[in-house]
Amino acid sequence: MDNLKITVFQGYLFWENADKNLQNISLRLSNIREKTDLIVLPEMFNTGFTMNVEPLAEEMEGKTMQWMAATAKKFDCVITGSLIIKEDGKYYNRLIWMRPDGSHEHYDKRHLFALGKEHEKFTAGNKRLIVELKGWNVCPMICYDLRFPVWQRNVNGEYDLLLIVANWPERRALHWRTLIPARAVENQSYVVAVNRVGHDGNEVYHSGDSTCIDPNGKVIYYKRDEEDLYTFTIAAIELEKTRRALPFLKDADSFTIN
Secondary structure (H helix, E strand, O other): OOOOEEEEEEOOOOOOOHHHHHHHHHHHHHOOOOOOOOOEOOOOOOOOOOOHHHHEEEEEOOHHHHHHHHHHHHHHEEEEEEEEEOOOOOOEEEEEEEEOOOEEEEOOOOOOHHHOOOHHHOOOOOOOOOEOOOOOEEEEEHHHHHOHHHHOOHHHHOOOOOEEEEOOOHHHHHHHHHHHHHHHHOOOOOEEEEEEEEOOOOOOOEEEEEEEOOOOOOEEEEOOOOOEEEEEOOOOOHHHHHHHOOOOHHHHOOOOOO
16 A cells, blocks of 8 residues: 545535536646645535435536546546436435546445435435555545444455545534544544535535544544645555554454345
């Protein structure tokens, strides 16, 4: 495993305006001044977290997918974030893992946020995604998934980086700041969690609190309230040292998820 350079964008999202969001993100990303391996955007980065799915959903060949492919190619890196996808008559809150060669994989949000009636509009995913990047195994998930440790459990040490993209409101920011370090420590994994900032179309405020936590619970990056584009490096040697010194993943309970 090589060290992994990650660029996170904690962005203000323009409500239900994909063109304006893609334009703004492109402008912000133009400030990247160093080679990066991965660009991480928030949940529903092109619309904000909305249940107005019918007019805003895109096909897998739509403009946002085309933008992601072009952006990944431009920066010669992977870019990821979630958007509303329509497929076979169903709607998904779908995270896209877009590579610079245009190939991609996806993860459909497993835990739909019933408090926001997400379950009434979207179809839940039923499988995790593990992707490889520079020798790292990465497990990407979406927002509400953070509350479900069984779903995020690092079974047999299958991932090295847990990635969470979100539209997590400030009123529950304490939960966000508590659960992310817990996931890092209990799974002996880096956790990178990227949230949005600002008020959405329902006047819900998001404070960001985007962060990177190492396997020992140490904060590598943290930003609150402001739009922020930041690049940092996570070190393979720290992951290896932690797992070697405290090999408790091997003592974890065995179980399967149906």
